[in-house]
Amino acid sequence: MRRTPLLAAVAALLLGALSAPAAHSAPAAFVHPGVTVSAAQLEFARTKVNAGAQPWKGAYDQMMASKYASLTRTPAPRATVECGSYSNPNYGCTDEREDAIAAYTDALAWYITKDARYAQKAIQLMDAWSGTITSHTNSNAPLQTGWAGSSWPKAAEIIKYTYTGTWANSARFSTMLRNVYLPVVIKGSNSNGNWELSMVEAAVGISVFLEDKASYDTAMAKFRTRTAAYVYLASDGSVPKTVPSQNLNTTAKIVSYWQGQSTFVTGLTQETCRDFVHTGYGISAISHVAETSRIQGADLYGTDVGERLRQALGFQSKYQLGEAVPSWLCGGTLTRGLGPITEVGYNALHNRLGIAMANTQTLTQNQRPAGSNNLFVAWETLTHGDNPS
Template sequence: MTIRLGKHPVAIAAYTTLKRITDYGRLPALILTLSIAAGALVMPSLSEAQSFQHPGALNNQADLDRMKTKVAASAQPWKGSWDILVSNTNGWTSHNPEAVATITAGGGLPENYIRLARDAARAYQLALRYHGDGSTWAADKSVEIMNTWASIHTGWAGDSNVSLRSGIYGYQFASAAELMRDYSGWVPADFTAFKDYMLNQFYLGGSRNKDFLDRHHDTRGTHYWANWEHASLASAMAIGVLLDDQAIFDHALDYFYDGIGNGNMNRAVTYVHPNGLGQWQESGRDQGHSTMGPVLLGAICEIAWNQGYDLYGALNNRLLSGVEYISKYNTKRDVPFAPYVHDAGRLDSSLVRTVYWDISSVGRNQLRPGWDLVYNHYVNRMGMAAPYTGEYAAKTRPEGGGFNFGGNSGGFDSLGFTTLTHSRDSIASDVAPSGLRATQEYDRRITLSWWGSARATSYNVKRSTTSGGPYTTIATVGTKDIFHVDTDLTAGRTYHYVVSANTPSGETANSDQVSAIAVAPGGISYQAENAAYGGDAELITSTTNHNGTGSIVPHSGYIEFTGVDGGDGGPTTLAMRYAHGGPNRTGVWT
């Protein structure tokens, strides 16, 4: 299988945060993030690359073969997850599908979408049971559930919640069908009917996947939270695979990079802090919705991976930066938070703007299944370190799925069982640190962060004033918080950095080099993270004496603000947002 790097070499940030670093009585002179990012190559569309691989939605054949082998050997943690699956599916031998003609979600009507949620979970788990031990009764029941829904379910009722539900259960049903597509007991005509059902009831139609991603119910592009869009993206991508439909698949793939809403990867992780943690778009909202994000984006990235596209590594592994952020906070540790501006409202009405100044603790430390998929990709497939993701995953292991996390809709947001389907043996080889970033901060400080190595016991931070070295080791860093702050540098001097890992086998090669100039304190100027578009901009602050307006010099990434008051010298946090020229932005900025 060929894996391609991310599509766009330069991230296009819709939000940039400018945050005070210390308690000194002045604003930072400059915050500029420099990175060696994944994604230096242009990714071809599917039509330029290859035909679809089957099974190739959430699981591929290698996953199923590994699962079967590990379960037969009673190997852990696979067997623990399998035992939960067997217990669940044993209760469905005589299950009658819950299909109804109309699924209702929202709109003040009596809701019944939980029927769809439960049967999508059953169809998927029964399909796994068949692939794990060859139980044809499980295969027949899975197919029966899908055939029944395809023949009975003909419409939706409610409000915009239809978009969310058609996304979540669309990707789940499509993933189940992809597992059963070659089963001899699924009559070809019935399989074709089910594919038509997925196309017409989930992807096409008002408020469904395509309509939602294209139109957003006539709201501003950033009106809906990231999870809503990720649900539709996962569904579109899985349906594209199921139907061998290049256009559907590419629609989701393109939106991941270029979409106007919060499902765009740059907006899903709104800001990568100097320490490498990526702030999640819904972190100021609550943690229940934040922890749903990695579940949906993990599914999107795995489906893409199974078709030869590396979205996990896109934009310097931006997904991992976000999952580490969520995992750290939800394992009872503090994380930084930069003010987040959420713009909402219909296109034909006034802008509704909310500024989130702090991370929300609502729902903190709750557990969701799906983490083993993300953890095993980065750590045991790629050899990278993901310490907090691993800690969160360990708390959910061995995973169950639907019916094991409560009976309401939240318990069915994820198909789960990724301990069973995506766990891998520990990687045996060493991987050098990668993705080294240098963030210039005021007062002659440079913060370095990087992607660590799965087998590392510590890291060596090395510096030189000559590009290419020789380097001197300036710090040894542990394996939890993978960053280092280099202080007391000479203002105006360029410093060059590399990082290596110490492992049981010895020291790895150095990372690629990154360079940065130490900046002296004083002055008030700011630089946007990867700004790529012209347009107006404004500062937003919790106090009235730190306001200003400015404009972006097109394509230079530089923003100059005028009329900014330095304030009273106390601690100050500023948030900045800039428009990117979309039609829904006209008249917003002053």
């Protein structure tokens, strides 16, 4: 029987699923640096910046002009970081997140310039916190742990595996990640989906740095479940998939959890009708985990994860670009503000796999160079913009 293109695609997907290892399984050996950005991607960015090529040189200049790249930055660690709802109270919340982003920024600056002062500054920031922090507290503690815990391993991976100087306290930093961050983020969350996705991103990155296969597997399994429950595809059925522990066992409960949205269309996310800022957090975390997984040898972009990411990016990008909001969507009103979160997914899906993503492409190119959201996203035009590596 002659196969239709659809049947052929389904057959290829099934064949790949049968022949590939479980998509959430840890690799036999972890790849380093391998949290969101690989050695090849770093080298590509470095080559482009040194050649003065755009958009990478502009992205690099933006990063180096930011407060995060300052060699005079003074770390501000606390033993207990207390973060309430929307960081109120804010006792060390901003300091921790921004010091973690600064460490990652300095690590990138080190790799591109090979100026050891930046590696040493990243080490100073990581050492200050690893020698001080013991816990997070108050209502936003899990999310705060996820945000900061997403940036720390990205910085540490670059320093540990590309800097030839001394990092005397690297073992202490590992202990901080294992004892202060990992036990919190590995539990996940039953709050809005961006919480668990950010926490899982941190858990995956930390597991790579610690070479902890069991934690990696646990985090990736949570990621697959949460991603399916965060982005709707028509193939899911009449209502979105759910996370079993949330007991969203009626349509009414699901609609309430999806911010009152009762019409479900492909690409809609659980927080679209809340606002695009939080939606962007969730989409970003999905792209970061997918990218880390690809680097570690299990390419999720060809699974439902990639399809959900593609559709979520396209759906949100369309409205971020100004398309009129229909009355059935969020009561006809959207709160935009997606943030600098499209580069990683767009590069993987469009540039690497050749999938058309017109709205995401327009938004990505309009936003270049993508900066930082001052929480856990930073400099992704530099690291992932049109990066074939």
